[in-house]
Amino acid sequence: MRWPLRALPLALVVVVAGCAQPAAPEPWTTSMAFGVLGATCEPDRLSALRDAGVTVVELPLAWDRFQPAPGEVDQDYAAQARDRLGACRDAGMRVVLAPGLHYPPPWVRELPGGTPRGSSGGRADGVDLVFSATVRDAAADYLARLASDVGFDGVSAVRVGTTSTGELGYPGPTAGGHEREYWASGPAAQSGAGLAEGLTASPLPGWVPGSPVWAGGDVTAEQVDGWFSWYADAPVEAVSWQLDRLRELGFTGRAHVPVAGRGVLPADRAEAVAGLLDGRADPDGALERGLDHPAAFAALAARPDADRIDIDFTGLDDVTAVRARAAGQDRCRPGDEDGLLERADVASWSAQRFTTALARRAGLGLVGENPGPPDAPHTGGAEDSDPLAEQLRLAPAYAVDCGLTTFLFAFEDDLFSGATGVDVADYADRIAASAGRE
Template structure:
């Protein structure tokens, strides 16, 4: 029994037990840990040694700039420290997806699409607005000053209302309009109040789908150049956060959660040939500004900190579809990094994880991953997703097969909820292959 327990602990802590996966087995963790005394005890009891802990911007600075909720800061610091002192590895989520109400009133905070609509999902402009970026930078510096960041495994950064990279998605204007591009505020269009280091649009006033601009014909090349500016703006925003953390004294890894598979090369060709009028948009990735083929190399070449891509589609609905094909297309293969951008490769049938993992490998970036969580939780799962129990069962094989450095199970509270039907032992059994 002692030998079995030692093996389980080694697997979950990401050490190298004598198994077939000894050279590359991921570390196994959980998302959104409370790091309470009971959480720590429960995780240690089964050998879970890696946790993600979320900070909340709106709880840290709830009323105004510079006025901290000292009770919240002290509590968060104590919980993170308790996890670390107990021997757990910790990745911190900055929680910039939870902006205080006063931030929403800053100049340029409201995202605006090409129709003049704003996002109805709570997303704010952390990409182009200088005022929002300044407030965000102040918050990030406070995190570095108040928390034991030198002991962390990583800090997560993002731009979206989900804490991932990306602009709002399809129909997030709430008007029924399915393809918004969120770069039509005065900052991005005119340079008024534009965040430092951010280039303004290469075609001020041009609306995607429009055939002319300033009296000249818009070519597919010009439309492509506009889209590259749009999607790279997200990377410059991520770089800004990483630079702020580094300047404040944090020298560790920056984790960048990346949803879906993003725009495929063939999609972008079809889309820009149609001048971004909506053609070629499989899943809303164009409006979200997700083009990992280009973005991951941009991150690798421009961010001074160590970048770890967090692939949030482990066993998502696309995995369910891809593994039903003949042959199955859900599992990462050794040559994916080189074949994924070849025109003859049917990457549209690959799972999100497989394609996005290939782009991280192409860029030379380490990758971790997480499952979407319960289908009804609105955290990435859909009616076509596996159940949470099935995600727990299948995710370890996907994480191993895609050579992920770590896997975070979504979520810790699912394992604490008797009604979920899954607990920590089920997770351990899935990892060790005893389920």
């Protein structure tokens, strides 16, 4: 569900050598809803989750399972999806539907412009939902079939994203097997051939980030700044396109936009552009991922359905929170959003503190998740990440501090497997604490 976050250099956070870990958060009280990611909607699990106080489940679907061939629907899988949705709905759960566009069928990858192409020649997993018109046509057909064959009855929210992990942005900087890949090198992005409607082709066709020349002359920082804005705006437009299709299909509920990390800090963007995107001021690969959160959140906030859009922060108690904790910069505070883009100290903040402040500043809703087991793929785990038991202890309190309306635990299986050191009873204890019942 998430991209792997590269370890941030210690210089980015103020860490006091030998400083003891802070005590557990004080008891907190909130009306925040609690849920799980990766719900199976199995009766026994639903009963245990409901008894624990869980009221929200994220139901994941997979495009490749639903539509294994062009124009074909696996009716058995569609029936399973309907049954799972119905079971969760009938159990009184609010359902967050994940359509699974990040699990594309192989035939979609083989379409013209089907796969993301990197600036160093790499090909990434997933499909190019950002630039390719043929991929978007296939995705639109899938969403329409999903609406007709499964439907939105009982669906409170739908997750929308563009990466192979279902989040906003592009693949990671090494996703194609090279270093520092930017993902706008296909014909659609470069020349406009097969470009999705609503986008424009590159303002610097043929330019490779980091190169000091373009079209036989020197490239300027102003040109590079314009190029990066174009690059970062495109995935946001692709998310907006998905929302438009869902609204046209009759979905009126909330949209969750999964967001990883804190994106490019304003000061880092200015330094990176001055260096022509040559790798400086890019500690976690946010530049290659196109994560300009201030601009992205502003664009989402300008939509007519902005009052039904939630930023879904996918890394509550991630490694940045661990590293910021010793300096007391991990937890959200009242007024964080005031003068946020002009503050010089935000580089020492946790990602959750900065990104949720941005979302509040834009007037968007907020939900969130812990990263999940640090040794599992795509959870951003590092040597100093908190284990899952600590995430269960700390992440819900972080969610309250940051003003979230829903906390989703990653993942349901980890509460029932018996192999992770946490179980549904532990989650019940945290939920009870939130209501002051301990």
